[in-house]
Amino acid sequence: MAAPQTIPEALRRAAETFGDRPAYIEGDRTVTYTELLDRVERTAEVFINNGACCGDRIVLWGPNSIDWAVTALAVTVAGGVLVPVNSRYVGHEVADVVRRTGAAAVVVHDGFLGRDQLAELREAGVEQTPSSTPRLLSSLRDVVAAADRCEGQAHDGSLGPDSVADILFTSGTTGRSKGAMSSHAQTLGAAAAWAELGGVRADDRYLVVNPFFHSFGYKIGIIVGLLTGATLYPVATFDVAETMRLIERERITVFPGAPTLYQSMISSPDRAGIDLSSLRLAVTGAAVVPVVLIERMRAAAPEGLDIDQVVTAFGMTEAVVVTMCREGDSAETVAGTCGRAIPGMETRIDAPQRSGDGSNEGELLVRGEFVMQGYLDDPEATAQAIDADGWLHTGDVGRLDARGNLTITDRVKDMYICGGFNVYPAEIEQALARLDGVADVAVIGVPDERMGEVGAAYVVRSPGATGEALDESAVRAFAQERLANFKVPRAVRFVEALPRNLGGKVLKTDLREQWN
Structure with missing residues (x-):
């Protein structure tokens, strides 16, 4: 059977293949894959009824939840382009994204962390008007209620593999954030490669602490779930003690995250007495990973987390997955590198420079199927990032060993x-x-x-x-x-x-x- 070419195709195949298996569990709420498709199609109808579809950009602002995942998938079923924004942003930051994308709709998890996000947006000048964008400004709660009144129909007929699926904004740690555009084929392909190399299965229970607005949570979380049939447990805010209790209670098997998550667990005074033995796969990246942390993740309790398979990987908003370790790689490879290029991607080191200790390092360049289409409305920045030969200049300093395993040593600007x-x-x-x-x-x-x-x-x-x-x-x-x-x-x-x-x-x- 051919791989799905669009996210709506992947959703429908997941419903057909996994049916009554749980797709999401959040507290006392469980949604099966069949129910997920129904909820998504009803929510897509809400967008279409409000004139947000067919290539329109739809901003989604909120923390991890089942309703967030449903709404995000509904954007693509409606034929739109998903624009997720950081759940910790303030209204002025989100308003900037709304204006830059010309968003047709903005959906907000109002009240998160005790704030009035809709009021913040209005104070920042974002108003719903019939004749201009956005045409829909709504709380997530109201969108869910409106979806309950819809019948739900199949849509997305005009989408193709090269249609823009999502615009994810960079973190902006070194300047103004930029919107990286990816196609349906790229989003699906990156998720499929990650899931295959990580060995994610339908019987996995996957704890998603990585934010859904981030590629690590959206593409390597929500989309991986559709492709594998794993059960996802979305977590809105990370609390180390509660996270460990959830792992123990639900027998979580897959737990990817940034290095700081695992370090928090290892050093937590609540670690003793909590059974984390169900964990079989952890994948970390998103930053330079301390070698000692990998050693402690693999170490037996109580000194470590006793995770069966710990894998390191490298990716970025502009290219979600670039390199990844494989099952069977030596402990030294996993602890000291980010693995080698995944199928469909290439890596090389540009203009190696001799550092003080005599080693050769340089800027990491990557090329391949999963490099973004470009930055939204910014051809100059796109040309600076992706050269004429298709190489993306990452801004990361690294080196490659004889087998092609990548070690990230720092950021060029650091x-x-x-x-x-x-x-x-x-x-x-x-x-x-x-x-x-x-x-x-x-x-x-x-x-x-x-x-x-x-x-x-x-x-x-x-x-x-x-x-x-x-x-x-x-x-x-x-x-x-x-x-x-x-x-x-x-x-x-x-x-x-x-x-x-x-x-x-x-x-x-x-x-x-x-x-x-």
């Missing part, structure tokens, strides 16, 4: 130059992550009159670690034993937590502003 040597903060962070008492660490370059720039480390102590046991001198001494002198941080600041976006990336711009 590199600083100390005394004439290139310094990549991730190398320092990897070293400091092994120091007892360090729960999290980030390093930035700060100005220095003599050296040009020097390193400054922000350190989060583990629960129970004290200032007497872990102070600035202890951190610097540990680094001096393991790193060349020009890499040793000249200053250390201890903080309660590092600023991160919901994709798990440290907001180093915020740290630089704090330093100044």
Whole structure:
């Protein structure tokens, strides 16, 4: 049987294939694959009745939930283009996306985190008018109620594999966010490759903490569910103790996430006594992954999480899955690399530069089927990102081994130059992550009159670690034993937590502003 070419095709095939198997479980609510199709088609009718269809862009603003997933799929069944936005955005940020996309409809999970999101949007100038966009401005609750009154019909007749399926905005950690456009074929293909290499099955119980507005939650969550028949458990906000109890209670088998999720579980005082033995697959990425974290994820309880298969991968908004480890890869490969290019993708290192320790590193370039179509209404930025030969310039620094396994060492823009040597903060962070008492660490370059720039480390102590046991001198001494002198941080600041976006990336711009 040929693979589905559009997301609505994948949804209908999932209903036919998996039928009464649970597609989603959220608290006491269960939705089967058959029921999912019905709910999606009813919700699609709501959009069509409000003039939002046929290539129109529809903004969805809210946290993970069954209703979010239903609404997102309904956008594509209506023939529209999904534009998910960060659930923690404020009204002005979402209004900017609404204006830039010319959205025909905006659906909001009003009241999330005790806020009035609809009021925020109206204060930011977003109003529903019959003659202009958006034509529909509604709470998610009202859309669900309207869908209950609809009969539901099949739609999406004009969609093809190259039709734009979604516009996902980049995190904006280094400037104004950009909208990466992907086709139905690209979204489905990336999800299918990830699911196959990870071995996701219909009997899996998949906990989705990764935000649905992010490609890791939407494409590697919702779309993977459609293609495999796995049961998804959406989580709106991450609470480490409640997440571990949910894993134990529901016997969760698949739990992908950013490194910070697993680190939080390992260091949690609630870890003892909770049975996580059902976990068989964890896939992490979204940031430079500390090698020691992979070791602890695989380690037996109580020191680690005792996960059967831990896989590292690399992807980005512009190319959802680029590399991935495979089952059977050595522990060293999984702990030290992001795996090799998945089928349909290529990788190479551009203009390798010799760093202070003699190794050759350079910017990672990727090319292939899952590289975005381009940035929304920004041909200049698209041309800067994707060269004439189709190579996407990622902005990440890395190296490839003889087998093609990728190691990401840092971001190009995070590199600083100390005394004439290139310094990549991730190398320092990897070293400091092994120091007892360090729960999290980030390093930035700060100005220095003599050296040009020097390193400054922000350190989060583990629960129970004290200032007497872990102070600035202890951190610097540990680094001096393991790193060349020009890499040793000249200053250390201890903080309660590092600023991160919901994709798990440290907001180093915020740290630089704090330093100044």
